[in-house]
Amino acid sequence: MMMNLFSSFDPSSYFMLPLNWLSMIISFLFIPSMFWLIPNRFNFLIQNMLITLHKEFKIITKKNNTLMFIVLFYFIMINNLMGLFPYIFTASSHMIFTLSLALPLWLSFMLNSWISHTYHSFAHLMPQGTPSILMPFMVCIETISNIIRPGTLAIRLSANMIAGHLLLTLLGNTGPMVNLLIFLIIMIQFMLILLESAVALIQSYVFAILSTLYSSENN
Template sequence: MMSNLFSNFDPSTIFFSLNWISSYLGILIIPMIYWLIPNRLMILNSKLCMTLHKEFKILTKKNSSTLIFISLFYFIFFNNLLGLFPYIFTSSSHLIFSLALALPIWLTFMIFGWINNNQMMFAHLVPQGTPPILMPFMVCIETISNIIRPGTLAVRLSANMIAGHLLLTLLGNTGPMLKFMVLILIFTQILLFILEMAVAMIQSYVFAILSTLYSSEVN
């Protein structure tokens, strides 16, 4: 029995060590036959990878660096999708998980940019066409917006996962009270579950594409 509505987000509700292992359960979902015999799942995965590669290549202008963001997309997508299943801990709904992804990526871009291309980094602090009198203010604004980027990436991912799970939990807890509207509630839950599956993919794509955009600024 959960003590409150947020207990399903508590890592220590069942077993602390086993809950965080759910981040790697996506590897177990892929059957062994996927790697041996070409099938529809492999074809769909290949098309998705090529589509992401083409989009990321336009932003990064490098073919080799797209593999990092494609892997990031798949890792977040599997975690978001697995969190929709009952009794599986949603690691992507925690800031410690999303910050552990966003902060190292942002720090790597910043260190690489300021060491190898500091003139371009200074140029990004002042947008083109800014009046000279507003330049000090624009530098402050751009610096603050650059510093909070990992926080916005992490909060965006975690907040969307928490919101959808809370809505599903709230509707599920009202089932015993709605004796004559159970079918309507089940239909609403199914529609919301489909929406959450779309949100799981959209949020992983947004996280990956924003990371790609941040990397394109240091080149």
């Protein structure tokens, strides 16, 4: 029995190893398309998504090297969707997972910007047309906004994934108590699962598109 509501999100260890983190790579067993003689609808869907994402990321970055952001999108999307299945650990609901993605990306963008374009990086801290009296405040505000970017990326993803899972957990725990409303609770859970599927796709897209915007801004 759970000691508290959030204990269902705690990583557990078996044989001194946190085996539930393996859920991040389980889904890759079902993806390879090289074994299909004739592409199926799933392959066509993945291919169309890849082409659409490449076009959007290419417009933002103004370059053709969008592979990193497309892989980032697929990786987060797969982890979000796998977490909707019963008894599968949701890695994307933990700050360890989200910070491990957001912090190296942000750090690489910032280091590249400050090392390769030092003058423009300093100029970026001062928006054009700022009054002289507001210049110190604008530098502080822009500096803080740049520093908190990896935190906002990580918290946005993990908080959105936890919120939906908490609702599903609450409804699942109240089901045995109200037998008369069990049908209504099942319908609500079904609608919440559809909503969570949409949230899983949207949050992976938001994470990837914001990373692309930060990359283009620093370059």
